[in-house]
Amino acid sequence: MLKINNLNATIDNKSILNGLSLDINPGQVHAIMGPNGSGKSTLSNILSGKKGYEVSGEVLFEEKDLLELETEERAHKGIFLAFQYPLEIPGVNTNIFLKTSLNAVRKARGEKELDAIEFLKLVKEKSKKLKFDEEKLNRQLNVGFSGGEKKKNEILQMSLLDPKLSILDETDSGLDIDALKVVADGVNTLRDKNNAFLIITHYQRLLDYIKPDFVHVLMNGKIVKSGGPDLALELEKKGYENFN
Amino acid sequence: MKEQLKKDFDNNIKNLNLSQKDIEIKKFCLDNFIEKGFPNRKEEDWKFSDLNQLIKNNIGELSFYNDHTSTNKVDTSVFVDGLEHNKIVFINGRIEKIDFEYEKKDQIEIIDQSETINEFKNSNSLSDLNNAFTNKCFKILVKKGYQLIKPLIIYHSINSKIWSKNINLRLNFELDKDSSLRLIDLFSDTSEKNFLNIFYNFELKENAVLKNYKVDKFENKNIKYSFNNIDQDKNSVSETFILSSGSKFFKNEINCNLNGEYSSAFVNGIFSLNNDKHHEIRTIINHLTKNTKSYQLIKSVLEESSKAVYQGKIFVNSDAQKTDGYQLSKAILLNKESEFNAKPELEIYADDVKCSHGSASGSLNEDSIFYLMSRGLNYQQSRELLINGFLLDVVEKITDSQIKNLIKNMIGIKE
Numbered sequence A: 001m002l003k004i005n006n007l008n009a010t011i012d013n014k015s016i017l018n019g020l021s022l023d024i025n026p027g028q029v030h031a032i033m034g035p036n037g038s039g040k041s042t043l044s045n046i047l048s049g050k051k052g053y054e055v056s057g058e059v060l061f062e063e064k065d066l067l068e069l070e071t072e073e074r075a076h077k078g079i080f081l082a083f084q085y086p087l088e089i090p091g092v093n094t095n096i097f098l099k100t101s102l103n104a105v106r107k108a109r110g111e112k113e114l115d116a117i118e119f120l121k122l123v124k125e126k127s128k129k130l131k132f133d134e135e136k137l138n139r140q141l142n143v144g145f146s147g148g149e150k151k152k153n154e155i156l157q158m159s160l161l162d163p164k165l166s167i168l169d170e171t172d173s174g175l176d177i178d179a180l181k182v183v184a185d186g187v188n189t190l191r192d193k194n195n196a197f198l199i200i201t202h203y204q205r206l207l208d209y210i211k212p213d214f215v216h217v218l219m220n221g222k223i224v225k226s227g228g229p230d231l232a233l234e235l236e237k238k239g240y241e242n243f244n
Numbered sequence B: 001m002k003e004q005l006k007k008d009f010d011n012n013i014k015n016l017n018l019s020q021k022d023i024e025i026k027k028f029c030l031d032n033f034i035e036k037g038f039p040n041r042k043e044e045d046w047k048f049s050d051l052n053q054l055i056k057n058n059i060g061e062l063s064f065y066n067d068h069t070s071t072n073k074v075d076t077s078v079f080v081d082g083l084e085h086n087k088i089v090f091i092n093g094r095i096e097k098i099d100f101e102y103e104k105k106d107q108i109e110i111i112d113q114s115e116t117i118n119e120f121k122n123s124n125s126l127s128d129l130n131n132a133f134t135n136k137c138f139k140i141l142v143k144k145g146y147q148l149i150k151p152l153i154i155y156h157s158i159n160s161k162i163w164s165k166n167i168n169l170r171l172n173f174e175l176d177k178d179s180s181l182r183l184i185d186l187f188s189d190t191s192e193k194n195f196l197n198i199f200y201n202f203e204l205k206e207n208a209v210l211k212n213y214k215v216d217k218f219e220n221k222n223i224k225y226s227f228n229n230i231d232q233d234k235n236s237v238s239e240t241f242i243l244s245s246g247s248k249f250f251k252n253e254i255n256c257n258l259n260g261e262y263s264s265a266f267v268n269g270i271f272s273l274n275n276d277k278h279h280e281i282r283t284i285i286n287h288l289t290k291n292t293k294s295y296q297l298i299k300s301v302l303e304e305s306s307k308a309v310y311q312g313k314i315f316v317n318s319d320a321q322k323t324d325g326y327q328l329s330k331a332i333l334l335n336k337e338s339e340f341n342a343k344p345e346l347e348i349y350a351d352d353v354k355c356s357h358g359s360a361s362g363s364l365n366e367d368s369i370f371y372l373m374s375r376g377l378n379y380q381q382s383r384e385l386l387i388n389g390f391l392l393d394v395v396e397k398i399t400d401s402q403i404k405n406l407i408k409n410m411i412g413i414k415e
């Protein structure tokens, strides 16, 4: 599904990713763990099409060059990024945003756009599952939301858009154990043989709830070690220092 | 210009039935204008908007005589749908219609004041020009305790019969004790290169409520100046909202005198400009007695090489203890060539007051755009959502819900 080959990225002449390679196949869950500043968010941003990086190397998504697509085209093709720091958008009603987003994606996929009633039914159902306070749907997007509410909102968007590849950038940080379970539940219900997840995290805690197939250690913009779920436990015990 | 002014003035006077004394006054005003000319950047109030240059560059030679002997056909297609309202229709400066069809007739008086020239507390030469050339002036008196059932929309239409003309308008409003009026000024122009010069005077008696919404939305190449003087007695409220967008140039000036205790004034505005448009809002709020309040919020979205100016002055005299004055302006510059100028002025002579001002401008937040686009919205949609979101809180300041919805629709804010 996703093939990253020798990816390099610099910003303002500062090199952040240094020859990163990674393959993700349908049905798989990959976890990337790495210390602060190792380039995890940069990787997420580049996969989603954020501008401002100088990028070289190759990224194929379903055999096509991903790097030449606009951000919204990547969303249409099924890439979703749950932001580490979801943005607050004043004056934009959450419901209206969610509906606009869902219909933009549905339209691009050649599916019928949902009318207001169909949409509300769907969003209520999904919110309930995620224990996302429905009252928040009528508020301005992420404005005044707690950290946990923002993260849940990301997962709500993920479950609405039903992506092929979901990237979760430290969705677990700042969550209490209940919220963490809800988020993990959201991922596990979505998980099937046709889609894939890239879970970026700092702690192995989340991986108790979302069982990864592969764990990778990212240091200085490069994957230094890959393994199975046990690698996460090993990391937790030894710390990152011993992986350099 | 001088010869043109004199000739046009004589032509104009011929059609009016004025006493010798009134003619003298008008002549005096004309001479004042001839001496001063159009305001230019050397005047403090006009330093960001040189009207003299603007007229020179965009119109060239103006003429001042408008033949008002024959009626203009009222184009009913400009009337606002879905909102029952009273109407005053100006076409090319001529009053074609005054219709308070929804109101109790004995509660509103329309007084012809064409023969009285009242002085405006505005020292700029445009009031002289206005005095010299307006030939009809009405006062609309809302009687004690009467609250108009429906809003009044004043249509300011300029049709293609005229070109390079100066049009002068004047209206006076008196809202007697406990009365209220919702007034929308709606501009629609199908002709170019004219200069519209409007003066309104409002007298708000005790407890009176005025809501004035000025809507300059439709694209046009005219130059406009509008001056509101508002005098407020005890407990009265004035709410002014300005949507400044369609004209080549528009300067809205609000002079508000809070004369009575517990009176309050609200001025909120949006500049939404593109191309090389240049608009200004100039406010002077005079807190003249204790316990008065003013609040101003101005937001701008500026594209291409457009320019917006907000000069807001809060004056507090020594008797005006417990004054509460607030003003804030925020601008989004969508282009390196666009420009926003804010000049706040606080002049405070009382010690127990609460006054604040602030101003901020910047470009559209790229991270927010990325966030929205990563959810499948294209750049255009993302931008529109952010801009409408930015403008929403000013629109939400409109206290009349029907008119708020009308203006939301005009701006394209969806609910």
Ligand SMILES: Nc1ncnc2c1ncn2[C@@H]1O[C@H](COP(=O)(O)OP(=O)(O)O)[C@@H](O)[C@H]1O
Pocket (backbone or CB within 6 Å): A011, A012, A014, A016, A034, A035, A036, A037, A038, A039, A040, A041, A042, A043
């Ligand atoms: N916009 C930027 N400009 C300059 N340096 C940046 C920028 N974004 C990230 N960096 C730097 O790149 C490195 C990796 O950042 P990031 O990808 O956010 O790391 P992580 O998510 O793993 O904590 C850090 O050293 C950070 O300071």
Ligand SMILES: [Mg+2]
Pocket (backbone or CB within 6 Å): A040, A041, A042, A084, A169, A170
């Ligand atoms: Mg990060």
